[in-house]
Amino acid sequence: MNLDNFFKAKSIAIIGVSRNPAKIGHVLFRNLIDADYKGKVYPVNPELNSLFNIKAYKSISDIPGKVELAVIAVPAELVLRVVKECNEKHIKDILIITAGFREIGNKVSEDELKEYLELHDIRCIGVNCLGVVDFHKKVDLIFLPRSRLKRPEAGNISFVTQSGALGSAILDLCAANGYKFSKFISYGNATIVDESDILEYLLKDKSTKVICLYLEGVKDGEKFFSTLKKVARKKPVIVMKGGISEEGKTATKSHTGSLAGKSEVYFGIFKQANAIIADSLEQMLYYASTFSNVNKIRGNKIQIITNGGGYGIITTDNVIAVGNLILARMNEKIKNKLKKEINNNLVSFGNPLDLIGDADTERYRKSLDACVKDNNIDAIILIVLYQTPLITTDIIEVISGYRRLGKPILVVSTGGNFTRVLRDALVDEGVCTFEFPEHAVKALSELVRYYDIE
Amino acid sequence: MNLDNFFKAKSIAIIGVSRNPAKIGHVLFRNLIDADYKGKVYPVNPELNSLFNIKAYKSISDIPGKVELAVIAVPAELVLRVVKECNEKHIKDILIITAGFREIGNKVSEDELKEYLELHDIRCIGVNCLGVVDFHKKVDLIFLPRSRLKRPEAGNISFVTQSGALGSAILDLCAANGYKFSKFISYGNATIVDESDILEYLLKDKSTKVICLYLEGVKDGEKFFSTLKKVARKKPVIVMKGGISEEGKTATKSHTGSLAGKSEVYFGIFKQANAIIADSLEQMLYYASTFSNVNKIRGNKIQIITNGGGYGIITTDNVIAVGNLILARMNEKIKNKLKKEINNNLVSFGNPLDLIGDADTERYRKSLDACVKDNNIDAIILIVLYQTPLITTDIIEVISGYRRLGKPILVVSTGGNFTRVLRDALVDEGVCTFEFPEHAVKALSELVRYYDIE
Numbered sequence: 001m002n003l004d005n006f007f008k009a010k011s012i013a014i015i016g017v018s019r020n021p022a023k024i025g026h027v028l029f030r031n032l033i034d035a036d037y038k039g040k041v042y043p044v045n046p047e048l049n050s051l052f053n054i055k056a057y058k059s060i061s062d063i064p065g066k067v068e069l070a071v072i073a074v075p076a077e078l079v080l081r082v083v084k085e086c087n088e089k090h091i092k093d094i095l096i097i098t099a100g101f102r103e104i105g106n107k108v109s110e111d112e113l114k115e116y117l118e119l120h121d122i123r124c125i126g127v128n129c130l131g132v133v134d135f136h137k138k139v140d141l142i143f144l145p146r147s148r149l150k151r152p153e154a155g156n157i158s159f160v161t162q163s164g165a166l167g168s169a170i171l172d173l174c175a176a177n178g179y180k181f182s183k184f185i186s187y188g189n190a191t192i193v194d195e196s197d198i199l200e201y202l203l204k205d206k207s208t209k210v211i212c213l214y215l216e217g218v219k220d221g222e223k224f225f226s227t228l229k230k231v232a233r234k235k236p237v238i239v240m241k242g243g244i245s246e247e248g249k250t251a252t253k254s255h256t257g258s259l260a261g262k263s264e265v266y267f268g269i270f271k272q273a274n275a276i277i278a279d280s281l282e283q284m285l286y287y288a289s290t291f292s293n294v295n296k297i298r299g300n301k302i303q304i305i306t307n308g309g310g311y312g313i314i315t316t317d318n319v320i321a322v323g324n325l326i327l328a329r330m331n332e333k334i335k336n337k338l339k340k341e342i343n344n345n346l347v348s349f350g351n352p353l354d355l356i357g358d359a360d361t362e363r364y365r366k367s368l369d370a371c372v373k374d375n376n377i378d379a380i381i382l383i384v385l386y387q388t389p390l391i392t393t394d395i396i397e398v399i400s401g402y403r404r405l406g407k408p409i410l411v412v413s414t415g416g417n418f419t420r421v422l423r424d425a426l427v428d429e430g431v432c433t434f435e436f437p438e439h440a441v442k443a444l445s446e447l448v449r450y451y452d453i454e
Numbered sequence: 455m456n457l458d459n460f461f462k463a464k465s466i467a468i469i470g471v472s473r474n475p476a477k478i479g480h481v482l483f484r485n486l487i488d489a490d491y492k493g494k495v496y497p498v499n500p501e502l503n504s505l506f507n508i509k510a511y512k513s514i515s516d517i518p519g520k521v522e523l524a525v526i527a528v529p530a531e532l533v534l535r536v537v538k539e540c541n542e543k544h545i546k547d548i549l550i551i552t553a554g555f556r557e558i559g560n561k562v563s564e565d566e567l568k569e570y571l572e573l574h575d576i577r578c579i580g581v582n583c584l585g586v587v588d589f590h591k592k593v594d595l596i597f598l599p600r601s602r603l604k605r606p607e608a609g610n611i612s613f614v615t616q617s618g619a620l621g622s623a624i625l626d627l628c629a630a631n632g633y634k635f636s637k638f639i640s641y642g643n644a645t646i647v648d649e650s651d652i653l654e655y656l657l658k659d660k661s662t663k664v665i666c667l668y669l670e671g672v673k674d675g676e677k678f679f680s681t682l683k684k685v686a687r688k689k690p691v692i693v694m695k696g697g698i699s700e701e702g703k704t705a706t707k708s709h710t711g712s713l714a715g716k717s718e719v720y721f722g723i724f725k726q727a728n729a730i731i732a733d734s735l736e737q738m739l740y741y742a743s744t745f746s747n748v749n750k751i752r753g754n755k756i757q758i759i760t761n762g763g764g765y766g767i768i769t770t771d772n773v774i775a776v777g778n779l780i781l782a783r784m785n786e787k788i789k790n791k792l793k794k795e796i797n798n799n800l801v802s803f804g805n806p807l808d809l810i811g812d813a814d815t816e817r818y819r820k821s822l823d824a825c826v827k828d829n830n831i832d833a834i835i836l837i838v839l840y841q842t843p844l845i846t847t848d849i850i851e852v853i854s855g856y857r858r859l860g861k862p863i864l865v866v867s868t869g870g871n872f873t874r875v876l877r878d879a880l881v882d883e884g885v886c887t888f889e890f891p892e893h894a895v896k897a898l899s900e901l902v903r904y905y906d907i908e
Binding site for chain 1 (some may be wrong): 476481507552554558598599602603604615616617618619620622623626627629644668670692694696697698699700701702704705706733734735736761762763764765766767768770771773774775780794795799800802804805806808811839840841844867868869871872873874878887889890891892
């Protein structure tokens with residue numbers, strides 16, 4: 001299904017734009033303007049002449065010229081009527097934000113709407129959704145204020161979510177953490193366009209490298225399975241399932257009106273399709289950042305470099321615990337050369353390579369240089385605890401420079417503001433960073449698992 | 455063992471204070487001054503007359519009057535000589551920062567030192583440690599600069615760590631997260647004072663409510679077991695073990711020179727003693743914050759309140775998955791009253807209680823009021839996604855007000871800067887906050903497990 005107009009439309013009508021800043025239609029309109037969207041925007045409301053100096057229209061039929069995408073934010077009982085007007089205007093792509101359908105037991109209205117949409121070949125995202133964003137094209141069609149929900153910069157992660165609020169919280173956090181996004185799609189009740197259609201579309205979307213999917217239930221299991229299998233073979237799909245427990249399933253009914261189905265079936269499908277299963281939102285996020293920034297991993301031999309002994313030890317424990325990683329053994333020649341260069345009898349030249357508390361940037365540089373060259377090492381977990389005074393800020397350039405050579409370098413650093421500033425700088429350079437070592441190890445483990453199967 | 459002088463000494467000599475700001479002795483001295491320590495400080499260095507307008511002494515014997523605590527930061531080969539001078543000055547409490555002993559194979563020097571310390575009944579923390587802090591008494595004796603490693607405010611968490619760097623990173627993060635600390639003790643090689651002595655001391659310490667312990671290995675297993683059992687019965691002890699895998703154990707030898715021992719034995723001891731086992735540093739932190747702020751939990755019936763359906767669902771899944779919690783069923787009378795008060799047919803009055811996306815502060819207030827009164831509910835997981843515009847900042851007062859009534863309220867909110875500011879305000883009010891729902895659920899699960907046994 002071609003969903004281009006939801007992300008690249010050159011003309012958008014927003015139906016239900018109010019002068020009241022608390023209303024959804026108002027916020028949608030304002031966000032699109034504030035996002036610096038370059039296409040034409042038509043606010044529609046029978047009682048409005050203009051808003052922010054942009055001419056408003058009494059009805060859709062009053063709009064001159066073509067409208068590629070309609071966004072509907074009117075009360076549920078008016079939705080079908082507005083959809084019909086859109087159809088008369090030959091609009092075949094409609095985003096319906098409005099809630100109050102199947103998820104509250106109003107199945108009849110949704111069925112009637114669905115029938116009309118299908119009959120007239122209208123592509124519809126929603127109902128009961130937060131909306132969509134294309135961060136590259138600056139199409140910002142989610143109804144939460146940009147002051148409350150910061151938008152991430154443009155990048156290669158696309159996030160597909162059945163739950164709008166969950167999506168909004170994650171998007172906001174991702175913006176703060178410097179993750180970069182291609183598209184955000186909250187699809188709500190999936191009245192017409194469902195998760196499979198979106199996955200299929202994102203497979204072909206060049207600006208999407210990694211797909212995150214939060215899912216409660218799917219209607220067409222076979223379609224989903226075959227689509228997921230196809231997509232996950234080409235692009236990493238990180239999936240999180242809501243409604244695993246019986247109690248959770250009950251809750252999904254009043255949420256997106258979906259039947260959560262048997263969890264075992266879902267997890268069976270995920271595994272067979274080589275999807276990346278996230279056990280938690282936190283895990284989905286660090287998987288996304290890792291797959292977004294790392295291109296490929298050659299093998300499973302991991303070298304740990306640290307300036308904190310305890311961190312090296314717990315990272316070692318984690319590497320062993322995940323099962324599919326092994327500790328690298330440095331090439332003896334390279335190791336001996338490094339020993340000479342560092343020339344410090346307190347440094348422990350094993351794995352972990354413990355550079356100890358007085359390590360400076362130069363000691364890190366020498367170590368990275370050795371490990372990047374060493375073919376016995378497939379990936380590096382680089383622990384940098386910035387609390388020690390000898391690490392200077394030019395370590396940012398050192399790390400990001402070596403990362404560009406291709407071998408995955410995952411950086412772990414824990415701390416307060418100073419640490420965060422340096423971590424943000426690394427994130428800007430496309431380096432994967434982690435607050436805790438266990439996250440870096442889990443991410444590496446999934447990288448190895450995902451790419452081994454390819 | 456009375457360790458009072460390490461935290462409450464009225465006079466402290468720092469031996470090895472240099473004019474060079476990069477040197478450990480210099481940083482120790484400066485930190486103590488900058489912390490606004492109220493006692494007497496004597497910097498000692500044969501080549502120094504004064505530093506920062508404070509008179510320096512050529513040797514310990516030159517110091518007039520009593521010295522309650524000596525801090526040694528001189529090269530390893532000089533340590534024993536300095537210790538002897540301290541003993542001649544009748545100093546019985548010595549913190550030895552210096553590294554270069556058993557952890558790098560220099561067992562002979564450490565044995566010799568230990569023998570002398572034991573013979574003269576000297577209490578010694580270290581060698582090879584980061585130092586100690588008492589946040590109430592403003593005794594700041596760790597050698598990392600306060601600009602790099604922010605210190606937490608005074609509170610009730612005490613953190614005992616065998617690894618200095620690990621401790622420093624965590625301390626810095628805790629300061630940024632608003633956690634409040636009583637004492638920090640990095641004990642390194644445990645030449646004299648070991649983890650058991652410190653636990654025993656903290657048991658009696660009135661300003662310590664929760665103890666965190668990062669451990670690699672103990673020398674005297676029986677002493678540790680009996681101490682841990684005694685302490686954990688009165689105060690929550692959150693313990694994390696480094697060196698679980700064989701490979702991790704190998705790394706502990708070159709770190710703190712400890713034999714990590716059989717992991718199963720350790721975990722057996724932890725469980726029998728009713729310690730709280732943290733699987734990761736992240737978990738140790740949110741356990742600490744929870745036990746620091748929650749006094750008691752009456753039972754395991756949990757009510758989830760949310761403004762995001764997806765969050766309610768995954769929290770439900772988590773509650774069921776941990777095994778020892780159950781979903782509360784609201785008292786019908788209270789529920790019906792709440793239904794009338796909220797009067798919104800989109801709100802879902804189950805568990806989760808889904809207040810939906812347009813929930814305002816008042817809707818939260820009504821729900822909290824009902825749930826706090828309801829005896830069918832033992833604890834509340836309150837999900838507040840601040841991205842929606844109707845939640846006003848006075849929700850801080852609402853939540854912290856109801857929390858004071860005693861029933862545990864664990865707040866989950868995910869997002870960027872706006873979320874963080876509101877979360878920090880709640881933390882200041884002593885409310886437990888979490889970035890992800892699974893953490894709140896795990897914390898509740900441990901609360902129930904820990905207090906059930908009592």
